[in-house]
Amino acid sequence: MSPPGPRVVVLGGGVVGLACAWSLARRGADVELWDPAPGQGASHAAGGMLAPVSEATYEEEDLLALALASHARWPDFAARLEAGSDISPDLHTEGALHVGMDLDDAREVWRTADLLERYSLPYQRLSSRELRWVAPALAPGARTALLVESDLWVDNRFVVQGLLAASARAGVELVPRRGGLVLEDGRVVGVTSCDHGPPLESRCDTVVLASGVDSGGVPGVAELVHLPLRPVKGQILRMSGARGLLGHTVRGTVHGDHVYLIPRATGELVIGATSEELGDTQVTGRGLLELLRAATTLLPEVGELTLVDAVARLRPGTPDNGPLLGRVGTPGLVVATGHFRHGMLLAPVTADLVTELVLDGTTDVAEAAPFAATRYTPTPLPLSPPTPQ
Template identity: 50%
Template sequence: MDLIVGGGVVGLSIAWRLARAGQDVTVIDPAPASGASHAAAGMLAPVSEVAYTEEPLLRLGLAALERWPAFAAELEADSGLSVDYRAHGTLDVAFGADDLAALEELAAFMDKLGLPVERLTGRECRRLEPMLSPSVRGGVLAGGDAWVDPRRVTAALLAALETMRVPVVPRRATDLLDGAVRLADGEILTGERVVLAAGAWSGELADVPVRPVKGQIMRLRSPHPLLGRCVRGMVHGSPVYLVPRGDGEVVVGATQEELGFDTRVTAGGLYELLRDARELVPGVTELELADVVAGLRPCTPDNLPLVGEVRRGLALATGHHRGGVLLAPLTTALLQGEEPELAALCSPQRF
């Protein structure tokens, strides 16, 4: 039996895939689907989110994106629930002259990497997304990017696990043993392997270089669709994104704050998000405020996840930074011995 410590999108995906393959699995989490997965926007955007010096992460992201259509279809079939998977691309836009210069440099980097992107003028951007501000100067369209609703994904995973009668233990793990987990009440659950997928809290349970990075987001509700695709932008050097949902919601995010395990939502953080989002899409100020939340991204020193065995009876599946939703299908495959070249990039032995 595998004991999966962590009930976010990564841990639940691992449990579902392993159970589907006929393995005995138990998930341990005091509040499944309530952490970073609950706060995440759900962008599956390895191309538009590419960063200098992070080509290994791009390789992982592109491989994961290829798996998402089948992953979503199979999960919807197993659970009977929609995950709102949409493959309509991401539009990166620039507000000021300096933002446009930075975006042009990034587009040149994308070209060098051979990524499929299209440069657009401000007018062409507004033709694609009429709600964009007239002040948007230009953009880059990553047509192959996609997105999904993480809350629907975790709900579907939990439903699928329930159908397969996979136990979900709603208690907190306090110690990891070889093939066993000690719970807060002292009970010890035993199995053949423990998979640590506890996100930002992984460093509290094992000696792994994972730290929390706080991200605040807001959800706005619109009676009519505001955008047809994800919009990412730079506003005077500050990044912001807007992700549309099928039900009319728009997710606006996200801050990046090194504040330990602080999950407070602050007026300042939300103000900055709404200020920048308004510069790109002025209509957001007319929308109803539906939800505000802060989550903790699990980050490693090199921004690559930690996936693989660290010793007999213990494997890691953590440290996914802002890419947990994107990388979830690939993470399970890496744990099952697939894609050895990609698995080497995520090896816990590099630290």
């Protein structure tokens, strides 16, 4: 028998926290995952697009490299997830269509094409006729399209369900509580409950902080590291009755508005998502109206689909749109948060990074280096000359 692995507590049960917990447990760690409602945060509302290229923007080359590294890991991650949970994440490989409606929208689509070329990333320009062939349900007025075949997509809710099941099978213990850090002698040594239930404390070798937009507010964190997270609200709809309507995900630019349409194996269509600098999780008239207006313009049949649900959640935004990853100055804490709109895409590489840092003390994930959790923490200036030893 191997000696018992290190004890790890993961704070936060979104896709990132769950993927870390599962990975750590598979490599022998003794893992607790603390979350009062696992899978009900931003991961619950995600679209599930795994699209490093489509998400790339100018000046985010480091983020693109990290996204490509995670994208490359997804097929294997999905296969292991299904094997470990008997729940398929429904990984699709047909790719994404970028579609523009009017001439201004077309210009935006071509800017994306220029960007893809700059990074030598593959795509195809489609003529109107080819677009009609590939996606006959789209509005005839849709004038411009790219096909990015390397984009993948999954069903976010199946991913979360699969991670919950696989984690449990791998021995992860779920603790439905909110936790704060416990510090002793300059190191993090565990977590303690900070909600209304009976007191509970758990000692461990490492705490993995993966609480998404709430990470900065976890008791004890602010004293160790500055996590400049802000909530970016996303509203997203699910409609039913769309079986066979689309064979790809569609990223539409519709008279300046953006919308994505993601078909599900269940016959549902996911329509997302607003991006609002707000901290509430209410579904608003404007959110519904804007999503439905853009979606029906792009895909008229959306008008005939049936509303299943409309939800809003908060993405953990950061100043440079990149996540906050890795160790901080204080031993015993590893940070894995700030994934913004990329939590689903970046989960595999984040889980690998965190697992290596916790178990090996170092990591092979070079692409994560620019995203040090400490990059926004000011270096303290000495207030008085150092005392002679």
